[in-house]
Amino acid sequence: MAKINNHLVIMAGGVGSRFWPMSTPEKPKQFIDVLGIGKSLLQLTVERFDTIVPAENVWVVINKNYAAIVAEQLPDIPADHILCEPCRRNTAPCIAYVSWRIKSKDPKANIVVSPSDHIVMKTQEFRRVISSCLEFTSESDSIVTLGMKPTRPETGYGYIEANLSAQSLRNKEIFRVDSFREKPDLKTAKKYIAKSNYFWNAGIFIWNVATIVNAFRIYQPSMAKIFESLLPVYGTPQEQEKIDQLFPECENISVDYGIMEKAEEIFVCPADFGWSDLGTWGSLQQQTKKDLYGNACIGDDINVFETHNCIIHTTQEKKVVVQGLDGFIVAENDNTLLICKLSEEQRIKQFSGQS
Numbered sequence: 001m002a003k004i005n006n007h008l009v010i011m012a013g014g015v016g017s018r019f020w021p022m023s024t025p026e027k028p029k030q031f032i033d034v035l036g037i038g039k040s041l042l043q044l045t046v047e048r049f050d051t052i053v054p055a056e057n058v059w060v061v062i063n064k065n066y067a068a069i070v071a072e073q074l075p076d077i078p079a080d081h082i083l084c085e086p087c088r089r090n091t092a093p094c095i096a097y098v099s100w101r102i103k104s105k106d107p108k109a110n111i112v113v114s115p116s117d118h119i120v121m122k123t124q125e126f127r128r129v130i131s132s133c134l135e136f137t138s139e140s141d142s143i144v145t146l147g148m149k150p151t152r153p154e155t156g157y158g159y160i161e162a163n164l165s166a167q168s169l170r171n172k173e174i175f176r177v178d179s180f181r182e183k184p185d186l187k188t189a190k191k192y193i194a195k196s197n198y199f200w201n202a203g204i205f206i207w208n209v210a211t212i213v214n215a216f217r218i219y220q221p222s223m224a225k226i227f228e229s230l231l232p233v234y235g236t237p238q239e240q241e242k243i244d245q246l247f248p249e250c251e252n253i254s255v256d257y258g259i260m261e262k263a264e265e266i267f268v269c270p271a272d273f274g275w276s277d278l279g280t281w282g283s284l285q286q287q288t289k290k291d292l293y294g295n296a297c298i299g300d301d302i303n304v305f306e307t308h309n310c311i312i313h314t315t316q317e318k319k320v321v322v323q324g325l326d327g328f329i330v331a332e333n334d335n336t337l338l339i340c341k342l343s344e345e346q347r348i349k350q351f352s353g354q355s
Contacts, residue, residue, distance in 0.1 A: 003052075007057040007102055008057065008059065010059065012030050012042055012066070013088065019284075021352070031073065034284065040073055043074065048120055049112070052112075056077070059101070062083070062085065067084050083097060083098055084243070085097075090253055091203075091255040091256075092254055093247060095205075096216050096224065097243065097247065100234070110138045111208065112204065117277070118275060118278065120273050120274060125271075132171060135171075137206050139170065141214075141265055143212070143259075144205070145266070146206075147200065148202050148275045153189035157200040161177070161197060162178065174268070180256060201256075205255070211265075212259075229246075274287075282311070282345065285342070294310075295309065296312070298313045301318070304322045311329050311342065318332070
């Protein structure tokens with residue numbers, strides 16, 4: 001049963017062009033049915049927390065252009081829990097805003113912060129890990145981040161270096177963080193995964209509200225001052241007007257730089273629950289069930305012949321026949337069809353006209 005002081009914060013402000021032509025600036029990937037199962041990535045994110053966090057404690061921080069989509073896709077969360085950023089200022093201001101907003105309502109809140117567009121294949125293990133970390137942070141002034149056990153020398157993720165000899169006394173699965181590492185080149189990534197104490201940084205954080213607010217006061221005092229000054233208007237009709245006025249004054253900085261790399265009580269919980277940030281068509285292919293020839297097909301009527309190692313995403317009830325391709329993306333949406341080499345998908349933004 002979800003605990004009444006557990007809160008979920010979903011950061012859903014991304015406006016990228018990944019998964020074009022399915023995703024567009026008007027409807028980014030977190031709002032689309034990437035997996036072909038009738039639910040968006042945002043809806044799946046909320047769903048996997050449903051036994052941990054009550055619906056009335058779910059918060060979404062979003063670019064104001066997408067507020068209506070969130071309300072449509074998540075009708076069970078309170079309307080005033082959809083917090084609108086007037087402009088992009090990275091993750092630190094986003095987290096500071098929602099932290100003070102939650103504190104004004106529940107000073108005993110225990111919070112997990114999650115991106116909106118990741119997938120998890122082993123939901124039960126995910127829930128076990130999150131629940132364990134929430135119990136840990138509810139009893140301490142610690143900040144916990146999740147570290148994914150790496151399966152390959154990935155250059156698209158940041159890494160967390162854990163001190164596996166510094167085990168928490170309260171929870172044997174949680175260790176102190178030695179350092180956060182930026183996205184590495186391939187040579188460095190291979191060095192990381194050769195060791196047992198390097199983990200992918202999933203961008204999932206757990207803390208209690210007092211801990212994170214105090215961390216902002218210490219390490220980002222000017223930002224803390226802004227959101228502290230808004231305590232009288234949180235939950236009132238004046239809130240959005242004041243946020244529109246003051247939010248742009250915040251420094252454009254990530255929570256990793258602004259807080260995580262500076263704070264002292266930082267821990268990591270290594271985990272393995274089939275995680276992916278679905279950053280590319282290639283990552284979707286890796287996470288999707290494939291046929292004997294390495295093809296990942298998402299759609300109702302897809303027929304492949306002499307085709308290998310492709311990702312085919314055609315969900316709009318058309319019969320699709322693919323013959324003779326190896327290592328390609330085939331994707332359609334409305335009036336657009338994309339056929340592109342997987343090895344060159346970094347050029348999709350150029351093809352889409354969004355560059």
